[in-house]
Amino acid sequence: MKKKIAEYEIIESAENYNKIVRTELNRKTFGKKYNLSGDYPDYGGIDIFPTISFAVFKPNLGPLVKLNLNCANTNENGTESKLTLNRVNGATYKMQFWFMIFFVALTLIIASYQIIIGNEIGFGMLMLPLFGLLYILIIELFSEFTISSLNKKVEKMMDSEKLKYKKL
Incomplete structure (x- = not known):
């Protein structure tokens, strides 16, 4: 799932920005200026994510979310470009989200069955789906915090490199 976060107009060629x-992605871990790692996906652009993560989930299937940077020239002479930032959910996010959806559905079915057959424990079991929904909200909070942080790091990188930009 890709969700558009922000767009910028940069007074610089896309090649120079990339x-x-x-350069930041190729630096060694302790020499990184902005704590960014990344890879080059098949769908274009550059996916960036924090080198040292705030939270690590097991099994570790990579970063929770990534920020896809896609920079393209907007004029023929290459003096202006457009930077588009998109949120890309990682495999860890998808696994956590769908497991909790399965957990919520299963516990809701079991609690409903216990209530239908007249067992009083069914009402107590209705708390389990609420814990699952709370867990989904916590995962979403972590991912929004990460994307917000990455967006600020991209702006900080443009400021420190003295690039002129305007948010669209």
Whole structure:
């Protein structure tokens, strides 16, 4: 799932901007200026994510969410470009989300069955789906915090490289 986060108009060529990002990604872990790692996905652009994560989930299937940077020239002479930032959910996010959906559905079915057959424990079991929904909200909170942080790091990178930009 890709969700558009922000768009910027940059007074610089897309090639130069991508070179700045690649330079940061190629630095060693302790030499990184903005704590960013990344990869190059099949769908284009550059996916960035924090080098040192705030929260690690087991099994570790990679970052929770990534920020896809897609920079393209907007004029023929290459002096202006458009940067688009998209949120991309990682495999860890998808696994956590769908497992909790399954957990909520299963516990709701079991609690409903216990209530139907007249067992009083069914009402107590209705708390389990609420815990599952709370867990989904916590995962979403972590991912929104990560995306917000990455967005600020991209702006900080453009400021420190003295790039002129305007948020669209």
